[in-house]
Amino acid sequence: MGSIPSTPVKETPPLRHIWIITGPSGCGKSTIAQFIARELQLPYIEGDDYHSESNVQKMANGIPLTDDDRWSWLETLRNKAVEALTFGSDGCVVTCSALKRKYRDIIRLAGHAAPDVVVRFVYLQASQELLLQRVKARAGHFFKDNMVKGQFEILEEPDETEQDVLVVPVKHDLPIVKALALQKVELVMQESS
Numbered sequence: 044m045g046s047i048p049s050t051p052v053k054e055t056p057p058l059r060h061i062w063i064i065t066g067p068s069g070c071g072k073s074t075i076a077q078f079i080a081r082e083l084q085l086p087y088i089e090g091d092d093y094h095s096e097s098n099v100q101k102m103a104n105g106i107p108l109t110d111d112d113r114w115s116w117l118e119t120l121r122n123k124a125v126e127a128l129t130f131g132s133d134g135c136v137v138t139c140s141a142l143k144r145k146y147r148d149i150i151r152l153a154g155h156a157a158p159d160v161v162v163r164f165v166y167l168q169a170s171q172e173l174l175l176q177r178v179k180a181r182a183g184h185f186f187k188d189n190m191v192k193g194q195f196e197i198l199e200e201p202d203e204t205e206q207d208v209l210v211v212p213v214k215h216d217l218p219i220v221k222a223l224a225l226q227k228v229e230l231v232m233q234e235s236s
């Protein structure tokens with residue numbers, strides 16, 4: 044009796060995630076994004092590095108950005124993320140305030156870059172009072188505490204209809220927030236592998 048030939052198992056390559064770390068100024072985007080990028084060994088793209096000189100000047104002068112100021116910045120961040128994957132990365136971590144849903148929608152288009160690319164947002168959730176304190180205490184940054192209120196005025200918090208968003212409360216001490224964010228990210232990666 045001949046042995047039954049085994050059906051070859053098709054290996055599906057793991058998905059490549061673009062992690063967008065979001066939230067208003069001072070919520071910890073840079074801190075958490077650098078940590079996650081280091082832990083997952085992924086490239087880190089700092090959103091603030093891609094604001095135009097005039098955007099930075101505006102913010103430094105206490106003038107909030109408008110939608111028009113943000114469109115090309117959002118497109119640039121999306122392109123940078125896709126570029127990182129095109130150059131062979133297994134994923135990447137990007138900081139972007141992404142305060143409005145339509146801004147997140149612009150970034151979401153990166154998910155069409157290739158069938159294995161998935162965009163996920165990590166929303167760092169905090170109260171205005173807490174972020175005011177954290178921005179006040181931070182030195183050497185162009186974004187000052189007088190601008191925090193404006194961030195909350197336009198903030199559209201992701202709701203349950205945005206299923207690609209992981210919410211991480213950031214009122215806890217930093218080691219706890221880091222662990223929580225990483226845990227949520229790793230769970231998604233496990234579920235999608």
Ligand SMILES: Nc1ncnc2c1ncn2[C@@H]1O[C@H](COP(=O)(O)OP(=O)(O)OP(=O)(O)O)[C@@H](O)[C@H]1O
Pocket residue numbers: 066067068069070071072073074075091138177178180181186213214215216217220
């Ligand atoms: N969980 C935390 N507990 C205490 N301090 C924190 C926590 N998370 C961040 N910080 C501090 O708060 C400040 C703001 O953090 P960070 O610069 O990472 O925020 P951000 O969202 O990137 O800000 P921005 O958008 O203005 O660049 C920093 O001084 C950081 O060390």
Ligand SMILES: O=C(O)[C@H](O)[C@@H](O)[C@H](O)[C@H](O)CO
Pocket residue numbers: 067068069091094102108113139140141142186
């Ligand atoms: O959309 C915006 O208004 C900006 O991206 C801001 O969020 C700042 O750049 C940032 O918070 C300072 O780091």
